[in-house]
Amino acid sequence: MQVNSEQIPATETDRPLGSTPNGGAGTASTVAAAVGLRSSDAEKAAALRRMKSVALALLIVMAVVFTVAFALQKQYPWLEYVRAAAEGGMVGALADWFAVTALFKYPMGLKIPHTAIIPRRKDQIGASLGEFVETNFLSEQVVQEKLASVDIARKAGRWLATPSGSERVAKEGSALIRGAFTVLNDDDVQAVIEGMVRKHLLTPPWGPPVGRMAERIFAEGHHHKLVDLLVDRAADWVDANHSTVNRLVSDRSPLWVPSFVDDIVGDRVYNELAKFVRAVQRDLEHQVRRSIDTYLNDLAQDLQHDPAMIERAESIKAQILGDPEVRELASRTWGTIKNALLTAVDDPRSELSLRFTSAVRDFGSRLVNDDELAGKVNTWIGDAAGYLVKTYRSEIAGVITDTVARWDAEETSQKIELQVGKDLQYIRINGTVVGSLAGLLIFTVAHLVFG
Structure with a gap:
């Protein structure tokens, strides 16, 4: 008695490999x-x-x-x-x-x-399988324990510390940057930069923050070097311009005054001016220096509290950074950043590429040798994976159910x-x-x- 093991019309998987549905030869x-x-x-x-x-x-x-x-x-x-x-x-x-x-x-x-x-019962099997995976595998504790036993940080660190690993990361990073620049629209980016400039640079009043910064600088005496420089340059100018002082005195004296009188007065004026400048140069507590300190401190306070001075600062800001200037600044900023990055990432021997590769390699070495850092990275990875599983476990398991249902x-x-x-x-x-x-x-x- 012969019995066929199937006794039903053969499906595609039931036919022997090497034959076609109609019985012809095939592969x-x-x-x-x-x-x-x-x-x-x-x-x-x-x-x-x-x-x-x-x-x-x-x-x-x-x-x-x-x-x-x-x-x-x-x-x-x-x-x-x-x-x-x-x-x-x-x-x-x-x-x-x-x-x-x-x-x-x-x-x-x-x-x-x-x-x-x-x-x-295909759909019920798919739903049961998805529920089984969600319950037994997509558990925050299970995922975190598995990741902790794998020690991802050190494994990744050992790979990153190798030349091939760090160069691969640098290469992929370069491709990511090029792809981002390809997708980004220059006008849109410039508009974002312009908006940031207006929000953080133009909209806030300049007077109070500049006044606070100036007050701190003046209080700590950082402006004294600048004052010294100005006084030194003034002394140098006086030393080199004796004839200029005499000419200025002569040009402003009446025509009826004899020229030798102009020379005497000019010499006197020059000598007094030279002595005055030298005195300011030598004496760090000179009245002129104290007057400058007083003026600068008053200016810092006015920038913070005097409405008229604050308004003047705003007027200066508007003159310096009007609409055309802001747009040009945004355009130049984006163009400079884009060209610099594209040039750097296209050249694997550029300073940026070499430094990035070196930084990746150093980070990998730290992951291998620094127990505290490796522990922190493993904790971050575990927490991130646990959060994803906890938050999206139903959606992840739903992939199984939906796939089987389709x-x-x-x-x-x-x-x-x-x-x-x-x-x-x-x-x-x-x-x-x-x-x-x-x-x-x-x-x-x-x-x-x-x-």
């Missing part, structure tokens, strides 16, 4: 392409088909043995034991064939209740059978063997008891 890749399989899946399909053939061959062997033993058992009584074993083997093989087939399709095309389980029922059955079907065929083989032994044992016991 395994052709069949795989027909059912949308990858090359690795095609290999699994071939292995599944081989195991089905083995299970079917074993059933056929049992059927042949049963037929022969049944026909000759009267002539050779010992064949009754062989018949019982073969009979049990066939029963076991058929029962397990039914059980395995019922998972994926209707046995022999008959819509028997509780068969074709996977095609009929699958066609027959396609789902084929995919699952492709992954586990080979192992399930061992159930059929084991059922044949166990059935044979059980049949032999039952017949032997019955023969001995009831003789």
Whole structure:
């Protein structure tokens, strides 16, 4: 008695690899392409088909043995034991064939209740699988414990500390920067920069912050070096311009004054001016210096508290940074930054690229050698992963449910059978063997008891 292990119309995965649906010759890749399989899946399909053939061959062997033993058992009584074993083997093989087939399709095309389980309950299986993954795997504690045992920080550090690792990061960073500049619109970026300049530089009044900064500078005496410089330059000018002072005095004296009088007055004025400047230069507590200090301190206070002075500062700000100037500043700023970065990232030997690569390598070395830093990084990674899992676990698990829900029922059955079907065929083989032994044992016991 011959029994087909499937007894239903063959699906794509049931046909032997190497044959086409219409029976013509073909390749395994052709069949795989027909059912949308990858090359690795095609290999699994071939292995599944081989195991089905083995299970079917074993059933056929049992059927042949049963037929022969049944026909000759009267002539050779010992064949009754062989018949019982073969009979049990066939029963076991058929029962397990039914059980395995019922998972994926209707046995022999008959819509028997509780068969074709996977095609009929595909959505429920997907939902259950998603719930199982969410409950048992997408747990904040499970993820954090796993990440802690992996020690990602040191593993990443060892890779970053290698030349290939740091150069790879630098290369990817360069590609990211180039991609960002490609996507960004220059006008939009300039508008953002202009908006930031207006918000943080132009909108706030200049007077009070400038006054506070000036007050601190003057209080700490940082302006004295500038005053010294101005006095020194004034003394140098006086030393080099004796004739200029005389000419100024002569030009401003009446025409009726004799020239020698102009020279005398000019010399006197020059000498007094030189003595005055030298006195200011030598005496750090000179009245002029104190007057300058007083003026500057008053100016700092006025910039903070005098409405008229604050208004003057705002007027100066408006004259310096009007609309055209702000737009030009934004344009120049963005253009400079963009050109500098693009030039740097396009040249792997540029100062920026070399420094970035070196910084990545140094950071990797610190992750390997600095226990405290590695612990902090591992904690950050664990906390971030835990937060993502805790917040989005349902959405992550929903990918499984939604993916299975989108699958066609027959396609789902084929995919699952492709992954586990080979192992399930061992159930059929084991059922044949166990059935044979059980049949032999039952017949032997019955023969001995009831003789």
